[in-house]
Amino acid sequence: MTIPYDPHSIEAKWQQYWMDHQTFASSIDRQKPKFYVLDMFPYPSGAGLHVGHPKGYIATDVISRYKRMRGFNVLHPMGWDAFGLPAEQYAIETGTHPRETTQKNIQNFKRQFQSLGMDYDWSREIDTTDPAYVRWTQWIFRKLYEKGLAYLAEVPVNWCPALGTVLANEEVQDGKSERGGHPVVRVPLRQWMLRITAYADRLIEDLDVLDWPEPIKKMQREWVGRSEGAQIFFEVCGRDGDRIEVFTTRPDTLFGSTYLVLAPEHPLVKEVTTLEQRVAVEAYVGEVSRRSDRARMAEFGKKTGVFTGGYVLHPVLGTKLPIWIADYVLATYGTGAIMAVPAHDTRDYEFAKTFSLPIIEVVAGGETDTAAFTGEGVSMNSDFLNGLATPQAKTQMIDWLEAHNKGAKTVNYKLRDWLFSRQRYWGEPFPVIHLEDGTTKVVPESDLPVLLPELDDFRPSGEFEPPLARAQEWKEVIDPETKQRAIRDANTMPQWAGSCWYYLRFCDPSNQEAPLSIEAERYWMPVDLYVGGAEHAVLHLLYARFWHKVLFDLGIVHTNEPFQKLLNPGMILGYSYRYYDNNLSDDPSVTPRICPSSDIVFEGETAVHKESREEMKARWVTANDVRWNEQSQPIHPTIDSIVLEEVTEKMSKSRGNVVNPDDVIEEYGTDALRLYEMFMGPLDKGAPWSSESIPGMYRFLQRAYRLIKGDGNEEHSLAPLVDGTGTTEQARLTARTIQGVTHDIETMGLNTAISKLMVFARDIAKTDSLPRVSAESFVRLLAPFAPHMAEELWEMLGHSTTVAWQSWPDYDPALLVSEEMTIPLQVNGKLRSKIQVPADWTKEQVVEQAQQDTKLQELLQGNAPRKVIYVEKKLVNFVV
RNA sequence: GCGGGAGUGGCGGAAUCGGCAGACGCACAGGACUUAAAAUCCUGCGCCCGCAAGGGCAUACGGGUUCAAUUCCCGUCUCCCGCACCA
Numbered sequence: 008m009t010i011p012y013d014p015h016s017i018e019a020k021w022q023q024y025w026m027d028h029q030t031f032a033s034s035i036d037r038q039k040p041k042f043y044v045l046d047m048f049p050y051p052s053g054a055g056l057h058v059g060h061p062k063g064y065i066a067t068d069v070i071s072r073y074k075r076m077r078g079f080n081v082l083h084p085m086g087w088d089a090f091g092l093p094a095e096q097y098a099i100e101t102g103t104h105p106r107e108t109t110q111k112n113i114q115n116f117k118r119q120f121q122s123l124g125m126d127y128d129w130s131r132e133i134d135t136t137d138p139a140y141v142r143w144t145q146w147i148f149r150k151l152y153e154k155g156l157a158y159l160a161e162v163p164v165n166w167c168p169a170l171g172t173v174l175a176n177e178e179v180q181d182g183k184s185e186r187g188g189h190p191v192v193r194v195p196l197r198q199w200m201l202r203i204t205a206y207a208d209r210l211i212e213d214l215d216v217l218d219w220p221e222p223i224k225k226m227q228r229e230w231v232g233r234s235e236g237a238q239i240f241f242e243v244c245g246r247d248g249d250r251i252e253v254f255t256t257r258p259d260t261l262f263g264s265t266y267l268v269l270a271p272e273h274p275l276v277k278e279v280t281t282l283e284q285r286v287a288v289e290a291y292v293g294e295v296s297r298r299s300d301r302a303r304m305a306e307f308g309k310k311t312g313v314f315t316g317g318y319v320l321h322p323v324l325g326t327k328l329p330i331w332i333a334d335y336v337l338a339t340y341g342t343g344a345i346m347a348v349p350a351h352d353t354r355d356y357e358f359a360k361t362f363s364l365p366i367i368e369v370v371a372g373g374e375t376d377t378a379a380f381t382g383e384g385v386s387m388n389s390d391f392l393n394g395l396a397t398p399q400a401k402t403q404m405i406d407w408l409e410a411h412n413k414g415a416k417t418v419n420y421k422l423r424d425w426l427f428s429r430q431r432y433w434g435e436p437f438p439v440i441h442l443e444d445g446t447t448k449v450v451p452e453s454d455l456p457v458l459l460p461e462l463d464d465f466r467p468s469g470e471f472e473p474p475l476a477r478a479q480e481w482k483e484v485i486d487p488e489t490k491q492r493a494i495r496d497a498n499t500m501p502q503w504a505g506s507c508w509y510y511l512r513f514c515d516p517s518n519q520e521a522p523l524s525i526e527a528e529r530y531w532m533p534v535d536l537y538v539g540g541a542e543h544a545v546l547h548l549l550y551a552r553f554w555h556k557v558l559f560d561l562g563i564v565h566t567n568e569p570f571q572k573l574l575n576p577g578m579i580l581g582y583s584y585r586y587y588d589n590n591l592s593d594d595p596s597v598t599p600r601i602c603p604s605s606d607i608v609f610e611g612e613t614a615v616h617k618e619s620r621e622e623m624k625a626r627w628v629t630a631n632d633v634r635w636n637e638q639s640q641p642i643h644p645t646i647d648s649i650v651l652e653e654v655t656e657k658m659s660k661s662r663g664n665v666v667n668p669d670d671v672i673e674e675y676g677t678d679a680l681r682l683y684e685m686f687m688g689p690l691d692k693g694a695p696w697s698s699e700s701i702p703g704m705y706r707f708l709q710r711a712y713r714l715i716k717g718d719g720n721e722e723h724s725l726a727p728l729v730d731g732t733g734t735t736e737q738a739r740l741t742a743r744t745i746q747g748v749t750h751d752i753e754t755m756g757l758n759t760a761i762s763k764l765m766v767f768a769r770d771i772a773k774t775d776s777l778p779r780v781s782a783e784s785f786v787r788l789l790a791p792f793a794p795h796m797a798e799e800l801w802e803m804l805g806h807s808t809t810v811a812w813q814s815w816p817d818y819d820p821a822l823l824v825s826e827e828m829t830i831p832l833q834v835n836g837k838l839r840s841k842i843q844v845p846a847d848w849t850k851e852q853v854v855e856q857a858q859q860d861t862k863l864q865e866l867l868q869g870n871a872p873r874k875v876i877y878v879e880k881k882l883v884n885f886v887v
Numbered sequence: 888g889c890g891g892g893a894g895u896g897g898c899g900g901a902a903u904c905g906g907c908a909g910a911c912g913c914a915c916a917g918g919a920c921u922u923a924a925a926a927u928c929c930u931g932c933g934c935c936c937g938c939a940a941g942g943g944c945a946u947a948c949g950g951g952u953u954c955a956a957u958u959c960c961c962g963u964c965u966c967c968c969g970c971a972c973c974a
Contacts, residue, residue: 011926222891226969229890234973255974268974310972340973347974354972421973541968686912688900692892693967697899700913707912709927759901762911769911831907836955838907876954882906886954 012705012712014676018795022121030809031126033082035530042079043531044071045513045570047539047547048088048506051112053097056119058666058684058696059579059658063538065681066576066690066757068125070536072791073752075126076815082531083126084513086133087113091502095433096170098465105433105465109136119668124677124794126811131516135505136433140512142456143522144504145438147554149449150561152439156202159447162426163193171467173430196471199428199437199498203553207231207420209567210552218572220691223544230545232421237405239346239414241267241319243279244327251275251319251330254341254419257351258408259400262389263369264346265359266329267319268312270338271295279330281316288313288332295334310335310358322413323390333358341419350375370397425550427501430473432465434499442486442493451487457495473497506547507554510534510569522563533566541575548573574755577693579684581664584633584641584651587614587623601626601643604652629663655695666696678793679704685757685792708796710768711789715782715800725803726777733778739825740770741781742818748788749815757792764789779804784816832857833884834866850877857883 025031044067049060071083087109094105094112113134120127133140151157165174169189173196203210211231214224236256243249251267269276271292280288291313312333319328328346335354336345349359349366356379359366366375369389373380383397391407392400408414428437436457438450450457460481467474475497476482486493508522515527548570555569587607590599600621608617615622628651632644643649658665671680682704688694717726732738744767751760764785771781783804790797790810801810825846830853832840840862844853854875857863863885872885 222969225891229970232973236974253974257974335972335974337973345974352974354974357972419973544969683912686899692900694899697913700899703912706927713927758899759911762901765911829907833906833955836906836953841907874954876906878906878955882955884906884954 012709012796014678014705014708014795017799018122018124018672018677021795021798022124024798024809025126025811028809029130030811031083031128032130033080033128035527036080037530039078039080041082041531042071042074042536043082043514043534044074044536045083045510045534045538046085047537047543048086048509049116050088050091050093050502051109051116052093053108053112054660054665055112055115056668057658058668058671058680059581061123061668061680062579062684062690063540063574063576064120064125065123065684066574066755067536067538068123068681069685069752069757069791071126072794072811073815075811076787076790076813078814082131082513083128084131084133084516085120085125085127085129086131086509086513087116087135088502088506088509089113089134089136090434090499090505092172092431092433095431095465098433102463106136109433122672122677123668123681126794131513133509133512133516135435135509138456138458139517139519140505141435141458143512144435144500144508145450145455145457146452146522147508147558148435148500148504149438149452149455151201151557152449154557154560156205156557157427158200158202159197160200160424161195161197162200164196164198164426165191166194166196166471167191173471194471198426199496201425201427201553203425203550204420204422206553206556207233207422209556210422210549213552213556213568217568217570219570220541220573220575223541223548223573223575226544227549230422230549233418234420235416235418237401237408237414238342238417239322239408241322241328241346243275243330244318244320246278249275249278251279251344252342253344253346254417255346255348257348257397257401258404258414259386259389259392259395259397260348260351260369261321261323261346261404262386262392263348263350263367264321264328265349265365265367266331266347268336268345268347268355268358269315269330269332270336270343271332271334272338273332273343275344276315276332279315279317284314284316288315291332310354310361312358312362314362322408322411329364331358331362339423340421349379351380353379353381355379425553427504428498429501430467430471430497431499432459432462432474434501435504436475437496437498437500439496440484440486440493441496442489443491447496448486448488448493459499473499475499503547503550507551508558510537510551511558511564528564532564533568534570536572536574537570538574538576540578544575575691577689577691578657579687580655580693580695581658581662581666582630582695583654583656583662583664584628584630585625585654586628586643586649586651587616588626589616589621589623591622591624601646601649603649605650627662632663658696666698671698671701675701675705676708676795678708678796682707682761682792686761688758690755690757707765707768708793710772711785711793711796711800714768714772714777715786715803725805726782728779728782728804729776730779732780733776734774735822737771737774737776737778737781738819739822740767740774741778741784742820742822745784745788745816745818746820746823752791761792764792784818786810787813787816828880830857830880831882832860832863833882834863835886836884839863839866846880850879853877854883857885 046064046067067083071081075081089109094108097103097108098105148157167174167189174191211228211233214227234256236254237258238252238254239258239261241251243251310333312331315330315332317330319330321328347355347358349355349364350368351370367388368375369387370380370384371387372382372384386392386395386400392403395403405416436459438455438457440448440450442448460475460478462474462478465474482494482497484493484495511523514531515523518524551569555564556567558564559567586601586603588599588601590597602616606617607614607623613622614625628644633641633651634644636642641651641653643651656662668680679701683701686704715726717724744763747763748760767785771777786797786800786804787810797810827843828846830842830844831838832842840860842856842860844856854877867887870887872887874886876884
């Protein structure tokens with residue numbers, strides 16, 4: 008009997024060792040190449056980590072440990088994006104100060120990270136709510152303000168009356184708040200905006216040099232949405248000097264323009280509306296402003312609008328074109344007005360059909376009787392453009408417009424300026440005061456940070472006023488320069504602010520003089536590998552790039568991009584179990600009628616019973632409560648006849664499909680958990696979690712343990728080792744494993760790297776001895792994946808220093824070349840036999856040998872093959 | 888609707904400069920050890936026919952190119968993700 012592998016004592020021992028010896032502390036070392044590997048900044052939520060979260064963190068840990076062993080000076084830090092709404096909501100519900108909740112959650116997260124055996128340099132831990140950090144976030148805001156990139160403007164925001172706060176776009180889903188599902192309305196408020204649009208072109212162009220997943224780059228390009236075209240001016244009939252400017256990407260179709268459309272909010276709507284049309288126009292504008300986004304979405308594609316009674320003059324032809332208003336034209340894009348070319352724009356076409364407006368074909372190539380033709384072609388019915396291909400026609404038209412002062416070439420972006428203020432408590436205050444005379448000033452550098460006032464009540468006041476506005480003493484100040492009375496800006500920054508530059512702070516986390524030193528920045532930046540969820544594709548990653556470029560222009564950073572390589576780990580999914588009932592209002596007093604999913608059909612989004620047509624609501628059964636019948640079908644906890652529907656989806660509390668890593672570690676240890684998460688499949692692909700697979704990882708670890716420890720049961724026993732490399736067979740196996748594992752880590756194939764380690768452990772155990780070189784190579788290869796086990800085995804092998812700083816094993820490439828090769832023999836492409844031949848045989852020798860094969864002779868029956876195909880060292884195929 | 892990605896055993900997955908499909912792991916079955924169980928170890932394990940030897944069929948579906956296709960081309964279906972009146 009061997010002493011079984013006990014993960015708990017081993018893991019506790021080495022985690023303690025790493026902490027005591029500060030094994031992973033990093034500092035600038037110019038003798039070594041640096042490698043900065045970073046995980047996306049976690050928000051320390053109250054729920055803690057579930058097994059889905061660590062996937063990316065474990066991957067960076069493997070890479071970080073690997074790179075260290077390859078001689079890199081590794082920076083692998085961790086910190087907390089700790090401002091945010093949940094702590095504030097909790098404060099409102101319970102009165103607990105968000106700082107308290109946040110600290111508690113951070114402690115829990117940190118404990119979980121440590122129990123995962125991460126090699127973070129904890130001396131660099133940062134927390135965005137720490138005044139020492141807030142100070143520099145505000146300092147950067149000052150820079151933005153000084154550069155004219157931060158400004159106040161009145162813009163419509165998402166106001167949630169039930170929560171009493173403004174919400175970010177990403178916190179609103181289908182017109183309801185993400186938290187609680189309360190209605191959200193749009194109201195205009197004076198807000199801080201950041202001029203991200205000034206960087207639009209650079210945000211697109213600089214993507215080219217980044218090693219990021221192509222889909223993410225594409226999403227960013229589309230989000231910025233650059234489009235080139237022209238502005239064209241249309242004189243309004245009967246109103247001297249008034250002109251309507253439209254934006255179009257197809258100036259070549261100007262001759263096909265048959266009417267103009269303004270957004271209902273366009274400033275000239277009132278001016279161009281005639282007396283007769285006023286009632287209709289006002290009714291329409293009113294209706295549109297009341298219509299929620301949700302309602303608009305439901306009616307997608309349906310065109311509504313009203314004629315204003317006004318006309319413009321066609322800039323070339325001088326003919327009269329009617330002006331309409333319609334909500335398919337957006338006030339916030341371009342000029343809020345379009346020239347409609349129904350023959351060549353799908354939306355205009357639908358609108359023209361709905362309101363019987365004329366359609367004139369001006370680009371040949373489509374069937375404009377049945378649909379708009381939006382492709383390129385040759386211009387027709389277009390005066391001086393006739394016969395020109397679309398690109399030439401565009402240039403020609405722009406030249407004409409510019410020459411006649413009726414338009415100009417322009418570029419437009421979908422990207423809007425970034426709404427940067429929130430009416431909340433738990434965020435960075437703006438370092439801004441508003442003076443009595445109406446001017447706005449930033450707080451001088453020497454007075455930073457501006458800290459949050461202490462409040463007892465974190466509730467918003469209800470009427471758009473941020474909670475900070477109630478802190479009288481805090482709010483009222485005297486401007487030291489002018490001695491005027493002033494009030495502090497009561498808004499706070501959104502959560503994104505802290506995560507826009509945290510990766511810089513990690514380079515130099517306790518600097519009191521600057522956000523970070525030039526020296527640290529020049530050494531560590533840029534981030535070499537950045538790992539985090541694709542859900543941040545356009546938000547965090549765009550915001551951080553924007554700030555980084557501003558800091559680049561200020562000379563604070565020396566690269567124009569912060570994150571060189573980006574990787575998105577796929578999501579780990581959970582199984583949830585569903586049935587339906589008719590208790591739509593969740594009334595606890597009624598006894599609902601329940602049914603399995605198989606009785607449900609969908610009418611649009613609504614689930615209804617397939618016979619009674621009654622509307623039903625989905626119910627979820629926690630995985631623990633699910634029972635299994637004899638046919639291995641999941642069934643309802645109390646009702647046998649209800650077979651549950653198994654759904655794989657994102658882990659979440661409400662679905663009852665969350666697996667806590669603490670439980671897995673308790674049962675099998677961290678190394679098994681780490682191995683499983685990496686072994687599940689390719690890093691960037693999602694896969695359902697299956698706890699049943701973890702014992703397999705545990706068994707592998709146990710085999711590895713026994714391999715080194717041998718059969719002795721004393722505490723310090725060691726398998727009998729043979730000095731040196733052992734037999735050729737053993738040396739080959741070892742070399743092949745080193746080569747394979749190294750290659751797989753380099754290409755991020757961590758799942759196949761692990762399988763190669765398993766093959767090694769299996770095959771080396773079949774040989775009758777264990778060479779020291781094989782044992783020590785294996786332990787080092789294992790170290791990035793199962794660091795605790797590797798440390799323990801390394802110690803067993805007689806070493807007194809950590810394996811984390813050992814060099815990565817090497818091998819002799821000559822060992823990879825074998826003396827023999829197996830050649831499959833095919834007849835008509837089908838595998839029929841195999842032969843074993845010396846590796847250096849020529850085609851003739853191999854084919855000759857192949858024809859001697861009895862199996863093959865049987866099949867060929869003496870007939871000469873029509874053709875013989877030999878693939879160098881791969882196979883022989885006889886075509887008959 | 889548009890754009891992107893993906894469909895391989897009971898399950899997670901491996902193999903793509905076209906060249907032995909199913910590495911590795913889970914589950915399952917049989918065996919060894921044990922008084923017994925657990926643990927551990929060994930063996931088997933795509934489907935169909937066959938006692939076996941062997942053969943046939945198989946990488947979502949239907950075609951095509953090729954000596955050879957999971958891999959390349961055309962079409963269809965399904966799932967996931969992103970965008971959604973951006974002129």
